Amino acid sequence: MDIERNSPAADRITRRVIRDFNDAFNHQDPEALAALLTDDTVFEDTSPQPDGARLEGKHAVTAFWREWFKKNPGARFEAEETIVCENRAVVRWIYRKVRNGQPWHLRGVDVFTVRDGKVAAKLAYVKG
Secondary structure, three states, X not given: OOOOOOOHHHHHHHHHXXXXXXXXXXXXXXXXXXHOEEEEEEEXXXXXXXXXXXXXXXXXXXXXXXXXXXXXXXXXXXXXXXXEEOOEEEEEEEEEEEXXXXXXXXXXXXXXXXXXXXXXXXXXXEOO
């Protein structure tokens, strides 16, 4: 998909991809996520400290999330703010789940790169 730089169309495509990605994530649907990833997608997790793990390729990233969903049923990401500029997006979020029987949350940021209407990179960072 060839979109002109500084194009409102590029912003709209990126915003739609990020919205669809977050919806699939909150539905814990790895197949829907896979459909939104480029074959060479990159995911940088927030752990282990200090730099997090880096996964490359749709298969590896989808397998990671499939296992993550099994370990975190009911977990949700709430987007606090989404900033889009062409094929890049920054999403400030709150991750919520029940931990040891109590509500628990963590705040962070994802930096996305979108290419050809799919997520080419998702780099995650957390507070604290």
